[in-house]
Amino acid sequence: MKVFYEEQKFNQSLVYLGLSISLIVVIFAILSQWKKNVDNSFGDYIAAFIGLFILILVIILFLVLKLQTKIDENGIKFKFYPFQVSYKNIDWSNISECYIRNYNPISEFGGWGIKSSFRRDTGKAYTIKGSIGLQLKLKNGKKILIGTQKNEEIKRVIETYKHKYTHNDT
Incomplete structure (x- = not known):
């Protein structure tokens, strides 16, 4: 695992x-x-x-303030402490797409932190610094961006669990 x-x-x-x-x-x-x-x-x-x-x-x-991200065989968990004291869990079965991307924190979300964009197609962001994030597209249509400083590590882990979120919907 x-x-x-x-x-x-x-x-x-x-x-x-x-x-x-x-x-x-x-x-x-x-x-x-x-x-x-x-x-x-x-x-x-x-x-x-x-x-x-x-x-x-x-x-x-x-x-x-800290952003904690965990990815394992069950899914992706994150929390933006102290605003979120427990992890928000996203099961692999609820994810339709998952990839690393560059983003512009200012123009897309208005800065860093917990941000919702005025543009509906951008979704919500949880970021601390930088301009690289894990983009999640959920099956319910919502989008979540989680900032990262370890993009290569996340890419490897996401690739490991790719079969969990790319399977056919039932």
Whole structure:
């Protein structure tokens, strides 16, 4: 039995550079405002700390976000943690087509993450980075794209299980 597993995280340096700069700017703004106006109202302090708290939550979210993909003899499973805590399972019997393709995250889906396209023919995407994904066309007409950084590995595993999704419909 051949099994594929991949875990992707938002580990692009530009993402964390942007978040770090945002954090520094917010902290600097809070400190400079604090020094200027000693007699700020309690509401001003609360608003500043709420902004800082939200920014810290966004940073934590980027640290824990991950896309996990498993492919085995039963089918394809994936989850986009923490938005999906359990795997979404797609049995081989529900797949009509399955292949690796290049895609444009911005023009096709509006970026990375869990995205649905405005174009009906594109479907839904679960991506973290890059522009290569596993395209699934389901027998019910839905399309799902799962981003990958291990396209050659996935190709080999998909080829192993090709007989499970290319058999004749009953």
